Amino acid sequence: MFNKDTYISRRERLHAMMPEKGLILIPGNMEAEYNYPHNTYHFRQDSTFVYLFGLDLPNMFGVIDLDEGKDYIFGNDVDIEDIIWMGPQIPLKEKALEFGVNHTAPIKDLYSMIKEAVQKDRQIHILPTYRGRTEIMLGELLEVHPQKLTPFISTSLRDCMIKLREKKDALEIEEIERACAIGYEMHTTAMQLAQPGVSEQYIAGVIEGIALSKGKGISFATILSQHGETLHNHDHSGILTTGKLMLVDAGAEANSYYASDNTRTIPVGGKFTSKQKDIYNIVLAANEKANSMFAPGITNLDCHLAAAKVIAEGLKSVGIMKGNIDDAVANGAHAMFFPHGLGHMMGLDVHDMEGYGQVYVGYDDKIRPVDQFGTENLRLGKKLEEGFVITNEPGVYFIPALIEKWKKEGINHDFINFDILEKEYLDFGGIRLEDDLLITKTGADILGERIPITVEEVEAEVAKGA
Amino acid sequence: MFNKDTYISRRERLHAMMPEKGLILIPGNMEAEYNYPHNTYHFRQDSTFVYLFGLDLPNMFGVIDLDEGKDYIFGNDVDIEDIIWMGPQIPLKEKALEFGVNHTAPIKDLYSMIKEAVQKDRQIHILPTYRGRTEIMLGELLEVHPQKLTPFISTSLRDCMIKLREKKDALEIEEIERACAIGYEMHTTAMQLAQPGVSEQYIAGVIEGIALSKGKGISFATILSQHGETLHNHDHSGILTTGKLMLVDAGAEANSYYASDNTRTIPVGGKFTSKQKDIYNIVLAANEKANSMFAPGITNLDCHLAAAKVIAEGLKSVGIMKGNIDDAVANGAHAMFFPHGLGHMMGLDVHDMEGYGQVYVGYDDKIRPVDQFGTENLRLGKKLEEGFVITNEPGVYFIPALIEKWKKEGINHDFINFDILEKEYLDFGGIRLEDDLLITKTGADILGERIPITVEEVEAEVAKGA
Ligand SMILES: [Mn+2]
Ligand SMILES: [Mn+2]
Numbered sequence: 044m045f046n047k048d049t050y051i052s053r054r055e056r057l058h059a060m061m062p063e064k065g066l067i068l069i070p071g072n073m074e075a076e077y078n079y080p081h082n083t084y085h086f087r088q089d090s091t092f093v094y095l096f097g098l099d100l101p102n103m104f105g106v107i108d109l110d111e112g113k114d115y116i117f118g119n120d121v122d123i124e125d126i127i128w129m130g131p132q133i134p135l136k137e138k139a140l141e142f143g144v145n146h147t148a149p150i151k152d153l154y155s156m157i158k159e160a161v162q163k164d165r166q167i168h169i170l171p172t173y174r175g176r177t178e179i180m181l182g183e184l185l186e187v188h189p190q191k192l193t194p195f196i197s198t199s200l201r202d203c204m205i206k207l208r209e210k211k212d213a214l215e216i217e218e219i220e221r222a223c224a225i226g227y228e229m230h231t232t233a234m235q236l237a238q239p240g241v242s243e244q245y246i247a248g249v250i251e252g253i254a255l256s257k258g259k260g261i262s263f264a265t266i267l268s269q270h271g272e273t274l275h276n277h278d279h280s281g282i283l284t285t286g287k288l289m290l291v292d293a294g295a296e297a298n299s300y301y302a303s304d305n306t307r308t309i310p311v312g313g314k315f316t317s318k319q320k321d322i323y324n325i326v327l328a329a330n331e332k333a334n335s336m337f338a339p340g341i342t343n344l345d346c347h348l349a350a351a352k353v354i355a356e357g358l359k360s361v362g363i364m365k366g367n368i369d370d371a372v373a374n375g376a377h378a379m380f381f382p383h384g385l386g387h388m389m390g391l392d393v394h395d396m397e398g399y400g401q402v403y404v405g406y407d408d409k410i411r412p413v414d415q416f417g418t419e420n421l422r423l424g425k426k427l428e429e430g431f432v433i434t435n436e437p438g439v440y441f442i443p444a445l446i447e448k449w450k451k452e453g454i455n456h457d458f459i460n461f462d463i464l465e466k467e468y469l470d471f472g473g474i475r476l477e478d479d480l481l482i483t484k485t486g487a488d489i490l491g492e493r494i495p496i497t498v499e500e501v502e503a504e505v506a507k508g509a
Numbered sequence: 510m511f512n513k514d515t516y517i518s519r520r521e522r523l524h525a526m527m528p529e530k531g532l533i534l535i536p537g538n539m540e541a542e543y544n545y546p547h548n549t550y551h552f553r554q555d556s557t558f559v560y561l562f563g564l565d566l567p568n569m570f571g572v573i574d575l576d577e578g579k580d581y582i583f584g585n586d587v588d589i590e591d592i593i594w595m596g597p598q599i600p601l602k603e604k605a606l607e608f609g610v611n612h613t614a615p616i617k618d619l620y621s622m623i624k625e626a627v628q629k630d631r632q633i634h635i636l637p638t639y640r641g642r643t644e645i646m647l648g649e650l651l652e653v654h655p656q657k658l659t660p661f662i663s664t665s666l667r668d669c670m671i672k673l674r675e676k677k678d679a680l681e682i683e684e685i686e687r688a689c690a691i692g693y694e695m696h697t698t699a700m701q702l703a704q705p706g707v708s709e710q711y712i713a714g715v716i717e718g719i720a721l722s723k724g725k726g727i728s729f730a731t732i733l734s735q736h737g738e739t740l741h742n743h744d745h746s747g748i749l750t751t752g753k754l755m756l757v758d759a760g761a762e763a764n765s766y767y768a769s770d771n772t773r774t775i776p777v778g779g780k781f782t783s784k785q786k787d788i789y790n791i792v793l794a795a796n797e798k799a800n801s802m803f804a805p806g807i808t809n810l811d812c813h814l815a816a817a818k819v820i821a822e823g824l825k826s827v828g829i830m831k832g833n834i835d836d837a838v839a840n841g842a843h844a845m846f847f848p849h850g851l852g853h854m855m856g857l858d859v860h861d862m863e864g865y866g867q868v869y870v871g872y873d874d875k876i877r878p879v880d881q882f883g884t885e886n887l888r889l890g891k892k893l894e895e896g897f898v899i900t901n902e903p904g905v906y907f908i909p910a911l912i913e914k915w916k917k918e919g920i921n922h923d924f925i926n927f928d929i930l931e932k933e934y935l936d937f938g939g940i941r942l943e944d945d946l947l948i949t950k951t952g953a954d955i956l957g958e959r960i961p962i963t964v965e966e967v968e969a970e971v972a973k974g975a
Contacts, residue, residue, distance in 0.1 A: 075541050076639045077553050078766075078857075079864030082729050084550045087543050126910045127848070130739035173542045175641025179655055189645055189655060245722045252718010256711045263548050273596035300544075382593070391544075398545030444592045 045214055045299070050097045051143035053207060054107060054114050057095065060203040064109050065166030067200060068157070068184075069095060071103035071118075073176050085260055090391040090398075091170055093300055094208060097142035104153055105144075110165075115146040117153040157184050168197035170204065173398050201399050208396055209388060209404070210430030216481055216490070218301035219389070219432055223479060223491025225257040225295035226303035230494045233267065233291045234501060235508025237309045243267050243279040243289070254295040262302035262393040266292035271308060271473030272440040274383060285312040288319060288472045294393055302393040304434055305494055306477035313505035318467070319474075320498055322439050325357030326474045327496065329437035333385055337427060337435070337480055337487035342410050344424035347385035350437045351377045351417075355458075358439070363468070366458045376458035378417020379449055380441070386434035387422035389479055394422060395432070431482040432490065440473030511680055511765070516563045517609035519673060520573060520580050523561065526669040530575050531632030533666060534623070534650075535561060537569035537584075539642045551726055555643075556857040556864075557636055559766055560674060563608035570619050571610075576631075581612040583619040623650050634663035636670065639864050667865050674862055675854060675870070676896030682947055682956070684767035685855070685898055689945060689957025691723045691761035692769035696960045699733065699757045700967060701974025703775045709733050709745040709755070720761040728768035728859040732758035737774060737939030738906040740849060751778040754785060754938045760859055768859040770900055771960055772943035779971035784933070785940075786964055788905050791823030792940045793962065795903035799851055803893060803901070803946060803953035808876050810890035813851035816903045817843045817883075821924075824905070829934070832924045842924035844883025845915055846907070852900035853888035855945055860888060861898070897948040898956065904941030907934040 061067070071092040074083035088099050096105040096116055103118040116139045121132050139147045160167060167185065172178050172192060182189035211219065229250040236246045247267040254261045268276050269283065271290030283289060289311055294304035308323065310316075315323060329350040336346045355377040358364040363380075364371060371377060388395035388404055396404045405423040406412055413419060423433060441464065448454075450461045476496060480487040495504045527533070537558040540549035554565050562571040562582055569584040582605045587598050605613045626633055633651065638644050638658060648655035677685065695716040702712045713733040720727045734742050735749065737756030749755060755777055760770035774789065776782075781789060795816040802812045821843040824830040829846075830837060837843060854861035854870055862870045871889040872878055879885060889899060907930065914920075916927045942962060946953040961970045 075543075075550060076641075077541075077729075078556055078639075079860070080639045081863065082859065084541060085730065090544055123910075123914075127908055127914070128739070128741040130736060130742065131910070173544075173546045175542075175643070175645050177641070178645065179641050183656075190649075248718050248720070248722020248726075250718075251721045252714050252716075254714070255717045256714020260714075263543075264551065270596060273594070275594040276596065393548065394545070397547065442593055444589075444597070448589075448593070 045097065047141055047143040049214060050095065054095055056207055057107065057203055058109065058112060060206065061109055061199060063166060063168070063197070063199050065168055066157075066160050067107035067109065067168045069105040069107075069170070070177050070181060071096070071098070071105065072101060072174065073180070074101050075174065075176070087259070088300065090300065090396075091204060094391055096144060098138060100138075102150070104150070106153070106156065113146055114144050115148065116144045117148055117150050119149050154184060161186065167195050168200040169195045170200060171196055171398055171400065201403060205396055205399060205404055208390060210428060211390060211432050211481070212430070215301065215390065216432070218297050218299045219303065219479070220491055221297040221299070222258065222262065222295045222301050222303035225254055225297070226293070226305050227492055227494055228257070229253050229293055229295060230291060230305055230307050231504055233289075233293070234307070234309050234495065234504040237283060237289050237311050237313070237505050238508060239283050239285045239312050241283045243269070243281045243283070247279045250291075250293055257295065258298050259296040259300060262294040262296045262304060266290065269311070269472060271475065272442045272471070274440070283311045286316065287311045288474060290473060290475060292475065292477065300391050302389055302391070303479055303491065304389055304393045304477065305479065306436055306438075306475040307494055307496065307501065308474040308476065309501055309505060313502050313509055315498055315502065318471075321361050322471070323474055323498060325354055325361075326437055326439050326476050328357060329353040330435055330476045330478065333435045333437065334478070334480070334487065334489075337433070337482060338485060339427055339429045339482060342424060342426050343385065343405075343433065344410055344413070344421065347418065347421050347424070348372060350385050351381055354381050354437060354439060362463055363460055364458055365460055371455070371458040374455055374458065375415045375417050376455035378415070379445055379455065379459060380439045381437060382417045382420065382440070382442070382445070383438065384418070384421030384423070386436050386477075389432045389434055397422075427482045429482055429484050432479065433482065434477055434479055436475055436477030438473060438475030441468040441471040442473075443469050511563065513607055513609035515680065516561065520561055520609075522673055523573065523669055524575065524578060526672060527575055527665060529632060529634070529663070529665050531634055532623075532626050533573035533575065533634045535571040535573075535636070536643050536647060537562070537564070537571065538567060538640065539646070540567050541640065541642070553725070554766065556766065556862075557670060560857055562610060564604060566604075568616070570616070572619070572622065579612055580610050581614065582610045583614055583616050585615050620650060627652065633661050634666040635661045636666060637662055637864055637866065667869060671862055671865060671870055674856060676894060677856060677898050677947070678896070681767060681856065682898070684763050684765045685769065685945070686957055687763040687765070688724065688728065688761045688767050688769035691720055691763070692759070692771050693958055693960055694723070695719050695759050695761060696757060696771055696773050697970055699755075699759070700773070700775050700961065700970040703749060703755050703777050703779070703971050704974060705749050705751045705778050707749045709735070709747045709749070713745045716757075716759055723761065724764050725762040725766060728760040728762045728770060732756065735777070735938060737941065738908045738937070740906070749777045752782065753777045754940060756939060756941060758941065758943065766857050768855055768857070769945055769957065770855055770859045770943065771945065772902055772904075772941040773960055773962065773967065774940040774942065775967055775971060779968050779975055781964055781968065784937075787827050788937070789940055789964060791820055791827075792903055792905050792942050794823060795819040796901055796942045796944065799901045799903065800944070800946070800953065800955075803899070803948060804951060805893055805895045805948060808890060808892050809851065809899065810876055810879070810884075810887065813884065813887050813890070814838060816851050817847055820847050820903060820905060828929055829926055830924055831926055837921070837924040840921055840924065841881045841883050842921035844881070845911055845921065845925060846905045847903060848883045848886065848906070848908070848911070849904065850884070850887030850889070852902050852943075855898045855900055863888075893948045895948055895950050898945065899948065900943055900945055902941055902943030904939060906939030907937040908939075909935050
């Protein structure tokens with residue numbers, strides 16, 4: 044488990060890396076309002092705050108004074124009346140010490156500190172924001188309109204945080220494996236429940252309950268649908284029908300907030316049709332291809348393109364694609380079936396650090412984003428390094444609107460057999476298979492016990508619930 | 510189920526009731542950010558919006574033009590590119606018709622409409638806000654700072670909405686009963702899991718999973734703790750121990766967002782001690798007393814005080830309180846043990862309409878809030894009417910910080926035996942028993958099947974899971 048040295052060391056490294064002076068201001072999250080001010084969602088601490096300051100409580104601010112080399116947590120202690128309602132409380136001063144922070148003060152002192160810093164023209168570094176309530180609070184602190192925070196957003200802070208967070212240490216891997224263990228139970232439970240007549244909402248609720256009973260809850264809104272071809276799909280209103288594929292993309296957060304993120308695709312009732320099996324094994328081959336390539340020094344863009352090639356070859360072998368496969372991939376023809384990226388970083392955020400700006404996390408000076416349909420959606424393209432945790436999630440989808448569009452617009456007609464698609468695949472759905480991996484010194488390890496993934500393994504798991 | 514006439518009639522009644530002219534502006538909710546902009550909590554529509562306009566989608570605005578008698582929904586349709594990712598979409602125009610709204614337009618038209626209304630000095634009515642993102646958006650629309658929305662908050666709109674929403678019709682009761690059925694399963698499951706060695710987090714997760722698998726999820730953050738005496742307690746870190754009481758205050762939202770809210774207190778392992786049984790039966794008697802009194806025409810303040818008296822009498826019978834019981838209640842001595850209110854309205858919000866301002870919902874010109882410790886926390890004091898849905902939730906708690914404070918400050922020493930408390934009850938915990946009720950023509954009905962509540966019923970339910 045993390046201890047106070049974990050947090051001291053993280054902040055010391057940040058101090059050492061920051062090329063600029065001034066104050067770093069890291070707002071912890073406030074409660075997120077649900078349907079009225081006092082009815083709130085589950086509290087979720089800000090990832091940057093919890094990474095640097097550890098404290099898992101609302102209404103806290105972390106400050107790092109780069110000139111004086113001092114770290115602060117600002118927050119209000121509850122008063123004596125509150126203790127009647129909230130039980131005995133540990134003072135902030137004491138709680139902060141658990142994370143190696145020696146300086147604490149009430150929020151009003153933060154206002155004076157920031158006011159003084161602004162008057163003295165000291166640089167104030169913040170990261171991009173994502174919650175309205177935080178923006179309003181920062182606006183108040185910095186005495187600007189909540190929609191005018193951009194001048195405070197610090198590219199040096201952003202870049203240092205990415206450098207710090209992108210490589211996971213052994214303790215972080217332990218936490219991610221905790222999340223993966225919860226994810227394992229969620230996915231195998233979903234497999235066992237994948238029986239005709241069961242509702243998608245029911246299964247989604249049960250697996251979210253597992254996430255809540257073993258950790259903080261889900262790491263992102265569960266995708267659980269017989270319409271796997273609809274990629275941005277959070278509808279759970281369907282009832283399972285034999286012959287359909289149920290795609291489940293779901294993950295958990297451990298109590299430390301570290302995430303898991305896995306996808307499996309399951310034949311309702313437990314038997315793949317032979318057509319489903321063919322497409323399934325193409326996706327699995329793409330997953331295994333990337334799996335075999337991941338290693339320090341290789342770019343994730345190359346892994347993505349290699350997986351794309353396996354998909355294109357596979358689809359050619361079943362008559363859906365045609366022509367020269369290298370040309371097909373170069374032209375992005377595979378992207379009609381695999382229109383998203385191979386994967387992303389994972390850590391304290393399921394798309395790790397996405398809030399900092401995806402392009403800064405996934406790309407660098409050497410590897411730039413590719414401006415082509417499909418590959419443009421690859422969140423991580425740059426060279427892999429030991430300690431990165433990434434996802435491997437190729438997929439094949441038959442998206443009626445996209446098939447129709449490409450057919451009508453004459454896109455990649457040399458590489459795609461539209462006739463077969465329209466005759467046989469418009470109601471197929473989609474398949475995605477996603478594992479989480481740690482890049483090691485020489486390759487990559489799947490994190491957690493691998494969730495059943497071969498045709499035989501998945502069929503056997505569904506059978507357990509029949 | 511609700512149909513378009515439900516919504517047309519609600520809006521027509523609002524039109525008819527509003528004593529002022531101008532535009533009513535009801536912002537639907539946006540997605541609530543979790544840990545970065547695209548990772549959001551479960552979507553929760555705003556209660557007022559869903560009550561008047563029905564539509565359960567983010568980024569919508571409802572407008573009621575009180576001068577022209579027209580209703581609008583503003584929202585953006587997804588464009589053709591989005592259909593590739595989101596699947597086939599029903600246009601807003603068509604969706605709005607399901608709720609009887611004939612006028613729809615994109616958000617940009619709302620900006621022009623509001624701009625014009627401001628220029629023409631038309632009154633714009635909004636309700637109190639609760640989400641930062643909504644405040645920022647309203648600030649943009651109304652061209653004021655997001656923290657300067659107060660002048661637009663309309664007391665006439667607030668009062669009309671309370672009049673409309675406080676009486677539930679048959680279809681609403683059906684929805685609340687759906688939520689109660691989910692709550693029944695949550696609570697009986699918690700009882701069966703109340704075995705030594707099980708973690709609070711595990712049980713809380715399992716019952717939240719039930720709420721998610723059968724409806725929208727929980728109606729408020731579950732309280733599940735062996736420290737029932739800590740009233741504002743969302744900690745689930747304990748492990749169940751024989752001899753302790755586990756207090757579970759939890760409810761569900763049906764898919765329509767209507768809520769349930771119940772509390773039960775369960776002996777870990779399934780057997781109450783005789784001391785626990787004594788206190789438990791005092792709380793149950795208070796619950797039953799209020800139960801027998803609820804009827805149109807009686808004030809909830811009187812029901813609260815009658816329950817308080819039953820508690821005081823009961824505590825006197827076991828030697829914890831002493832003296833004249835009417836005097837004890839008049840002096841608020843019972844409130845050391847029962848420091849909160851008897852209950853609150855329930856509907857689309859678990860504390861129905863609390864966001865409008867609790868005092869406007871629970872009190873009126875005739876019945877004003879009572880400024881005495883304990884009773885000051887009663888959310889609903891006014892006269893009950895047929896169609897109200899309320900909770901009945903008396904409790905008895907032994908709060909060490911409060912016992913110590915009253916002892917030290919000499920508060921109510923004539924009515925309380927501090928010696929016994931300090932010797933025998935400091936580690937007792939707390940008991941609360943909460944049902945949901947509909948005020949009928951002549952009395953009140955408990956909504957949903959009553960969750961096991963007698964000592965025998967609760968012990969039998971726990972035994973099922975042993
Ligand atoms: Mn993923
Ligand atoms: Mn309640």
